[in-house]
Amino acid sequence: MLQFFRSRSATAKDDLLSGLTVALALVPEAIAFAFVAGVSPIIGLYSAFFIGLITAVFGGRPGMISGATGAMAVVVVSLVAIHGIEYLFPTVILCGIIQAAIGMARLGKLIRLVPHPVMLGFVNGLAIVIFLAQFGSFQTLDRTAGKLTLLSGMPLAVMLGLVALTMGIIWLLPKVTKAFPASLVAILSVTLLSVGINQVNRGQVSGDSGGTKTENLVATVGDMLRTKAEAVAIEKQRLAMAAELDVTLVNANLENIADSDPMDLPADQASAPMVIELSQSAMDEVAASASISGGLPEPFFWKYTLPPLTFHTLWIIFPFALTLAGVGLIESLMTLTLIDEITETRGRGNKECIGQGAANILCGLFGGMGGCAMIGQSLINVNSGGRGRLSGITAAVCLLLFILFLSPWIEQIPMAALVGVMFMVVIGTFEWASLKMFRRMPTSDTLVMILVAGYTVIMHDLASAVIIGVIVSALVFAWKHAMHLGADVQFNEFGSKIYQLHGPLFFASVSSFKDLFDPAADPDDVVIDFYYTRVYDQSALEAINGLAEKYDALGKRLHLKHLSNECRSLLDRAGDFVEVNVSEDPHYHVATDRLG
Structure with missing residues (x-):
């Protein structure tokens, strides 16, 4: 990764200024995701406040930013459309309860199962998604056609120029001074410039023949x-x-x-x-809907009718809540891992699960749409110097202040400035070194990385992309290790035939295991030495049991030697399948008949 995210120690000043920068970047994201979910923009802003504040205080990753996200919005949009917004808030509360329970059960450590190629694909795919998402800011409303169209002419030229100016400030300012976050300086500078441009050109900008007309030359x-x-x-x-x-038409005269x-x-x-x-x-x-101005958030049951507290309601909301919980935790834990790598520190996954759960519970109680970690804003925070919990708290508090008191000023921020900031995040997020690793990486790892990145870009579903990547990586791992099972055969002084196994014995290697033995041709006493192998699952136990039955049917004995304690435990659990006893020879563990 580029040295875009420089190592630096946490200071209160950096956290405060970085939090302000993140809060400015949170506004359009929260609003956009609220539209995706089919709810009011103010609900998206309240969600970003509650999720951001609670996770900053109680979460397991200082410096990570959480809020209303697109992944969560995509899940709830069908719930709101079919059953109404009243069902959204209990769903978010139940989602939080599930997430907190997962954290208390200490299942957050499962994120360790994500392989590095999946992480690379996730990061690269995410960078491309963030990049493509910015083109929505290059749209305006064609009122004649009644739809959104791309900017053209002078508005497009000015937009591109201000985006380039923003990126230039973020790139050059740290070479001069690091006293202030470059992203914040860029946003404020471009905002002042755009206000002046709009004042000069107000009311003079007209669109093309398509009928597009904008009030401001620089879209805010x-x-x-x-x-x-x-x-x-x-x-x-x-x-x-x-x-x-x-x-x-239905009521018209059909004959006519x-x-x-x-x-x-x-x-x-x-x-x-x-x-x-x-x-x-x-x-x-x-x-x-065209303002971020609002009052203090209120409990949802003061403004909305509660859905009936019945099993039928639970039956409706539980699948959505479970999906929200899974999507939110996967994105949050993946973001946590990414921030860990950038800052060279260690977050606490289980604590983050509990923090996310508490945040969603409170968010649902106060009429929010739920949320999770926001990767783009987290990277802005890290790049701006935010390392401690104070940065996330500042971002959340500033966002609430925007809603209560500062909405007219915040609405003057040009979209070009925010797009420029996000473009720099894309440059810093993409793992450019991975492009040079293709020739050195195993082919399977390269394909997994491309699969995860491609699925992320095409489907915009980060959680599913990670799950698919983990599954494919696990299958590749199983296939490779299934080929590693073999045996060295020798005879001892008593005429017993000894099979010295090498490699893991599990479901994928069972077929190779069976092919190693020839019960009909073997002598009356056979030993399987597990000194260099392990028995991992029920498929392996059943393979051993089937082999024992074949030798028993031929009047021959099968001994198991050098079983580890873990293998003994698995065999002891076999119950009806395998009986394990200690033979008269103290060096052997004997597998005998199936229990009846």
């Missing part, structure tokens, strides 16, 4: 809010009009419709776009 966070809210409102009204049109020729419609009517004028109620909804 406030513009992004209004654009997203208006696009959502137009889509809702379009769906409502389409449903009303369907009802009208059958006699008419749809090709008789004038060409201009057939192809003209449907211009949608928003109703007053829709405009009011857009105005309410």
Whole structure:
């Protein structure tokens, strides 16, 4: 990885300034993910506050930033659409309970099972996802077509110029001074410049022939809010009009419709776009959604109707809660591992699980959409010097202050500044050295890395990508080690045939194990020496049992020698399959008949 994330000691000043930088970057992310989940932007902001604050105080990784995330939003969107927002909050609470229980059961250590190629694929795929996600900020609303379109002309040129300026400041400022986080200086500098540009050009910017029109030459966070809210409102009204049109057609005279020729419609009517004028109620909804201003969060049951506390409700929310818990913990623990590697320190996975669970419980109680660790914002924090818990606490508190008091100022921040910061995060996140490792890495590891990265980019599902990578790596490992089982054969002075096994005996190597023996041709006394091997699972036990039955049917005896305590424990648990006794010879453990 590039030396973008420099090693530095934690200081209160760095944590405070880094936390402020992260808070500025959290605003558009939380809002965007709220739109994805189908809830109000203020819910996304409240979620980021609660998740960020609780995990910063009680989590297992100082310096890691948590908040409302896209992975969680994708899970809850169908729940909100089908059952209503009232079911969202109990689901988030149950998700938190599951996560806390996993932490208390000390299952966070399972993250150690993630191989390094999976980690490389995860990091590289994540960098590409963050990079592609920034292009959403290069969109504006074409009101004639009623949809989002890419910027063009002067607005696009100015946007690109400010993005490049932001990246240049972040790259050059540390070479001059490290007194202030480069990302914060870049955001503030570009914000002042964009305010001046918009003041000079206000009301003079018009779009192309497509009908696009923007108020500001430089799009700001406030513009992004209004654009997203208006696009959502137009889509809702379009769906409502389409449903009303369907009802009208159904109630029409079917015979007249059958006699008419749809090709008789004038060409201009057939192809003209449907211009949608928003109703007053829709405009009011857009105005309410186009600001980050709000009051203190309140318990959800004060504003929403509680769903019935029945088994049926639990049956509805439990699958969503379980999925949320799994997705949140996988992303959080993977982020924890990444921050550990960057900072060369060690986080506590189980404590992080408990912290995430407590955060989601409180978030659900106060009407939030849930969340987990945010990799992009965590990397911004680390790069800006945030190392302690104070950085995460500062980010959460500043976010709440933005909502309560500073919304008009925060809405003036240009999206170009935030995009530039995230582009620098992409450069620092991508494991460039992995491109040079292809020739030196085993082919299987290279394929796993590409698989995880590709799945992350295509599906935007980080948790599933990690799970798939771990499964494929485990299968590759099992296949390779299944080929390593062999035996050295010799005879002792008593005429016994001794098989000296080498390699692991488990489900994948059972077939090779069986092929090593020839019961019909072997002498009456056979010894299997496990000094260089181990019995790992039930498949191995059944293979030993089947082999013992073959020798017993031929009137021959089978001895097991040098079994480890772990192997003895597994064999003792075999119950109905294998009986293990100590033979008269003190050096041997004898496998005899199956228990009846």
